[in-house]
Amino acid sequence: MAQNAFRNFRVFPPGTGIIHQVHLEHIARVVMTEDLGPNERLAYFDTVVGMDSHTTMINGLGVVGWGVGGVEAEAALLGQPIAVLPPQVIGVHLYGKPRPGVTATDIVLYVTETLRKYNVVDKFVEFFGEGVKELPVPDRATIANMAPEYGATTGLFPVDEQTLAYLRLTGRDEWLISLVERYFMEQGVFGSPKEGDVEYSQVINIDLSAIEPSLAGPSLPWQRRSLSDVPKSLEPVIEDRNKKRNISGRKKVVIELDGKKVELEDGFVAIAAITSCTNTSNPYLLMASGLVAKKAVELGVSPPPYVKTVLAPGSRVVEEYLRRSGLLQYLEKIGFYITGFGCMVCIGNTGPLPEPVVKAIRENDLVAAAVLSGNRNFEGRIHQTSGLITWPHHPWSWFTH
Numbered sequence: 154m155a156q157n158a159f160r161n162f163r164v165f166p167p168g169t170g171i172i173h174q175v176h177l178e179h180i181a182r183v184v185m186t187e188d189l190g191p192n193e194r195l196a197y198f199d200t201v202v203g204m205d206s207h208t209t210m211i212n213g214l215g216v217v218g219w220g221v222g223g224v225e226a227e228a229a230l231l232g233q234p235i236a237v238l239p240p241q242v243i244g245v246h247l248y249g250k251p252r253p254g255v256t257a258t259d260i261v262l263y264v265t266e267t268l269r270k271y272n273v274v275d276k277f278v279e280f281f282g283e284g285v286k287e288l289p290v291p292d293r294a295t296i297a298n299m300a301p302e303y304g305a306t307t308g309l310f311p312v313d314e315q316t317l318a319y320l321r322l323t324g325r326d327e328w329l330i331s332l333v334e335r336y337f338m339e340q341g342v343f344g345s346p347k348e349g350d351v352e353y354s355q356v357i358n359i360d361l362s363a364i365e366p367s368l369a370g371p372s373l374p375w376q377r378r379s380l381s382d383v384p385k386s387l388e389p390v391i392e393d394r395n396k397k398r399n400i401s402g403r404k405k406v407v408i409e410l411d412g413k414k415v416e417l418e419d420g421f422v423a424i425a426a427i428t429s430c431t432n433t434s435n436p437y438l439l440m441a442s443g444l445v446a447k448k449a450v451e452l453g454v455s456p457p458p459y460v461k462t463v464l465a466p467g468s469r470v471v472e473e474y475l476r477r478s479g480l481l482q483y484l485e486k487i488g489f490y491i492t493g494f495g496c497m498v499c500i501g502n503t504g505p506l507p508e509p510v511v512k513a514i515r516e517n518d519l520v521a522a523a524v525l526s527g528n529r530n531f532e533g534r535i536h537q538t539s540g541l542i543t544w545p546h547h548p549w550s551w552f553t554h
Contacts, residue, residue, distance in 0.1 A: 246348055
């Protein structure tokens with residue numbers, strides 16, 4: 154009824170997926186059109202405001218968008234303008250090429266760590282330079298989606314050949330793809346500016362070839378650590394906990410789970426989750442997770458029984474390509490069944506852990522960890538059992554009682 158009552162209004166029912174990902178894969182047009190009369194049509198830039206901070210994902214497709222409050226969003230819905238102060242625009246010059254094995258997750262953690270040092274809060278960020286062409290739209294969307302974590306209002310990428318390829322990949326009409334290319338060329342903004350082409354308030358340089366595989370944590374999205382530093386980074390957490398427990402070393406507890414004795418030690422992984430729009434919008438990352446699962450099955454490797462496993466894609470498209478590729482079956486064989494299409498663990502909707510595990514954490518003040526692909530690993534966010542000390546993206550999340 155709502156769709157029939159309002160012009161240009163569509164409803165996506167619950168269970169469809171995270172709206173940012175649905176927007177990227179289906180809704181956004183990059184160039185909007187409006188009929189003005191017989192044989193006359195107006196074309197203009199696609200823009201969006203949304204009531205979620207991660208509305209910025211669409212910046213990866215070259216559409217300017219950011220999160221606002223409910224009043225502002227309703228005003229825009231009813232055709233009223235939204236007033237904003239002219240922002241400073243920070244140019245992020247990307248150059249070089251990512252090394253083999255470096256994913257969009259690694260890049261976004263590096264970008265987040267770097268931009269927070271420059272205080273880009275309330276500023277518009279635009280990515281430019283020769284390095285932009287090395288990033289397909291899913292990788293750009295991953296970086297743009299983390300704008301709230303590096304503090305910017307937007308993280309905009311240009312419209313170029315990669316944009317056209319993504320529109321074609323996701324089944325947009327050919328007439329729209331041709332319109333996008335022609336419109337942006339006519340406006341003089343097709344492709345990535347070169348260094349010096351645009352005058353920015355400030356320019357920050359990032360060498361993509363210098364980025365290495367990493368995680369974020371233990372409790373903030375911008376606490377980036379290289380993979381080699383992760384094991385030793387747990388020690389200060391345990392040492393701090395030991396001051397309260399009045400012990401030394403790692404605490405170990407034996408529990409009974411499904412009729413078997415299981416040993417839990419400080420630092421054990423209690424949750425492993427593929428979740429949130431930041432990474433589940435990226436088919437390269439999701440296919441990679443499926444290939445890892447396939448290799449694990451072939452080697453006979455599976456998670457211990459005390460690990461809570463969650464697969465919560467951002468849209469039904471993910472389920473479709475994982476199933477068609479034959480990889481979903483391997484994820485399921487190691488416990489990653491699709492639990493729904495949404496944020497899930499990223500917003501604390503993990504579901505219950507096994508009661509013996511919860512009891513062991515609470516009664517023994519154990520340090521437990523969660524490894525997740527979410528973008529919010531603040532303390533207490535991942536699971537109610539904890540006062541969570543966390544990690545996101547390849548991320549993991551420490552969480553404790």
